[in-house]
Amino acid sequence: MGDVFSNLALGFGAALTPLNVGLCFIGALVGTLIGVLPGLGPIATIAMLLPITFSLDPLGALIMLAGIYYGAQYGGSTTAILVNMPGETSSVVTTLDGHQMARQGRAGAALGIAALGSFFAGSVATFIVALAGPLLSQMAQNFGPAEYFALMVVGLVGATVLASGSVLKAVAMIVVGLLLGTVGSDIESGEQRLTFGIPQLADGINFTTLAIGLFGVAEILRNLEHTHDRGVLGAKITGLLPTWADIKQSFPAVLRGTGIGSVLGILPGNGAVLAPYASYTLEKKLAKEPQRFGRGAIEGVAGPESANNAGAQTSFIPLLTLGIPPNAVMALMVGAMTIQGIIPGPTVMVENPTLFWGMIASMWIGNALLVVINLPLIGIWVRLLRVPYRLLYPAILLFCCIGVFTVNNSFMDVLLVAVFGLVGYGLLKLGFEPAPLLLAFVLGPLMEENLRRAFLIARGDATVFVTRPLSLALLLIALGLLLVVLLPSVRRRREEVFHEED
Amino acid sequence: MRVRSPQDLVGGIALILLALLAWSQIGELKVGTAARMGPGYFPAALSILVGLFGLVLVARSLAADGPALERWHLRRMIPVLGAIILFAFAIRPLGLVISAVGLVLLASAAAPDLRWRDSLIFGVALVVFSVLVFPVALGLPLPVWPRL
């Protein structure tokens, strides 16, 4: 234990130099602004700014890049709350209740609780990384394809909880999302699936494209219908920050979210993507009045945001301890480290303790800086919302198109935004909800990949899913969750039937 | 048989059409067996599932009451979607300035309370801001001017 403290001291010493704090600040600020712009994500930004880091020392470079990463996470939540545009997988859940809160004039509270919850989660997660990083990554090695598949099944079952309306339609959306996820190249044979011969679809539909079209553009179309409902974003703003009551109400959700995010983030292979969804599901099921969810329940923002940030921090663990990047952003970090002359791997911790612990220390500093940056910004964002909608939405559209275009320099992506915008609008008109679709879209390919891989490695032996203890445990959880999800609706239908007979 | 839920009926039909579209694209992909899934396995299974849900929804529309169809506001939809499509086709050959101006102008046309002067001025400011931020400040590889 004393070891950890002396290491942390080493780390903070390295990270608290004026230069490094400055770099952290710049990174977090740039990241936040980038994240706010719908479409443009941390990957593009980090790639853009990589050349700047050449002239910095390795620790400074990594600190700045990491700052951009979690800054962008937070910025993405900002757009999700304000204009219902999820820029990243992690901010989709935030749109559900966060945007509803904004419509009710509580944008400040939503943004504020997201910032505070994230800070708490980030601090705890940083501590976890420091204390148990290497140990946890060892344990995570037990997670094989069978376990991942089971985990994805749990996630998909939970996706139904994301919808506040008809369960039947929610499940239909999940299946459609799974189908959309199959578009692209087959992992084993490389053959094109459902790509209609369009080469840009060879690697599948871009998440950003789908999310912006389905959520953002559809939202704009819906807003334009209500000529007199200027109350969309012009509702009287009741205070810029969450009240003490808000904080008290959210605290348990923050705690639980932190736990979920920390655990899921460690799983290499991007287990962190599930964190906000799992948190939302948990909060909705635990709440005394679940019908508040989807209508502006603050726990629906606090929990997922904390889970999000905790996952973002702990996802550094596989990178720092094993040298294996769990997602595309971390892969960029690997590139940045390599260019700096540091080959990420199991030996980095031992050979380069200043770098390792300096990174961990700067994570916490970054979180603190994010709160400092974002709380005052809330006032600015809220004022921006006062701009008449007829001027605001073309701006939003422009930023989206630019953002989406820069992801792959592909005009096809922008075209697809229009397509999905139309689809999203249609979904709204037909009473379908897009959130379960999006989650299934993300989880589906992961699920299929791991299912096939598990079978491949087990030579077609299906019992592998139940003979491996972890996998069995997860599948049982999925089953349990399924019952929990279906039972209330079964009871409700029976009540309806009874009422009709009266 | 009366249609008791028009919304569900249309939704169900949409799902069935989607399933048929997906099914038609499977083509020669090998489906394989459950133990050795080919590339076509998931798409095939999922298309069937989507179709089934479509059928269930259609059945429900005839059996249970549900919401009526909502109106589609084409007047709002077309300029907005058109603006995005315009941007998509214009950005690479014509550059950011022209595409952005086109997008802002076309999209603004969808606003119910449109005031051209306001939108024009704001639009120009917006385009200038975008050019300063994205290609210049951030160094993003966006073509700014048309390719001569």
Next chain:
Amino acid sequence: MRFTSVAFAALAAVAAWSGASAQDYPTRPITMVVPFAAGGPTDTVARLVAQNMSQSLGQQVIVENVGGAGGTLGAARVAGAEPDGYTLLLHHIGQATAATLYRNLKYKPGEDFAPVGLITDVPMTIVAKKDFPAKDLKELVDYVKKNPDKVTLANAGVGAASHLCGMLFMQAVGVQLTTVPYKGTGPAMNDLVGGQVDLLCDQTTNTTSQIKGGAIKAYAVTTPNRVKSLPDLPTTKEAGLEGVQVAVWHGLYAPKGTPQPVVDKLAKALQTALKDQTVAARFAELGTEPVTQERATPKALGDYVKSEIDRWKPVITSAGVYAD
């Protein structure tokens, strides 16, 4: 009369302008397309080279990632670009293998490009999970021959370097192992370290740190000579396995029809970059080194691409796995 002289003047001006373009090249930033995601080995090589070339050319060389379809999307983009020297392609061995792997390519890898120069050869290593029951390459080959059903071989996806190397390995040993594809090297390495799969054949860029950290076992390198960063690893030839010689080579290309003076300027800048200390040092850490000056010429690259296309054609066709 006046009209003709104006016309002549105009023509002369245009001629001078286009001639001047070649002389003054470059007059604006150059885009170097990397047909893979940012952060990977190819991207890293590209950024190192681009940074140095920016200095010697006097204009920014900007790396643009156009990923997708195993590198063919980015390559297609450059094949169809203006041959004015402002769009370049940095691609690896995939440039040659795409000719056979993709049967519906919209461009011809061997012909639609003006080669600028070879950059580096990254060796590949044959590695296994930590507790794989074989002490050296010979035991590995014996084990594999005796238990082909029990051994799994990972790769980073169809067309990836690890996929090609694995193909070669299986053909050389004469067995068909269960290949387990992954979406990229990260996940593949992760499962290898975790013991979920048995074998992998991958670039030193990806394997060196894991080998040095003891997370995986290494058996051989696939180059003619031993690799400096892994001096204890025998070459496949030394260890008795013939026919498994592969390195992930990286080349720089311009679209076909780029004027010769421009190509020469680029080639010169590339060679300067390869001679630079920092670049060489970084390459060394990645387990590779810049190629010799003779190989870094446009002609040498052009010939090499053609020879690689021919070399891999039979290997891929006999394995029967295509990317489309």
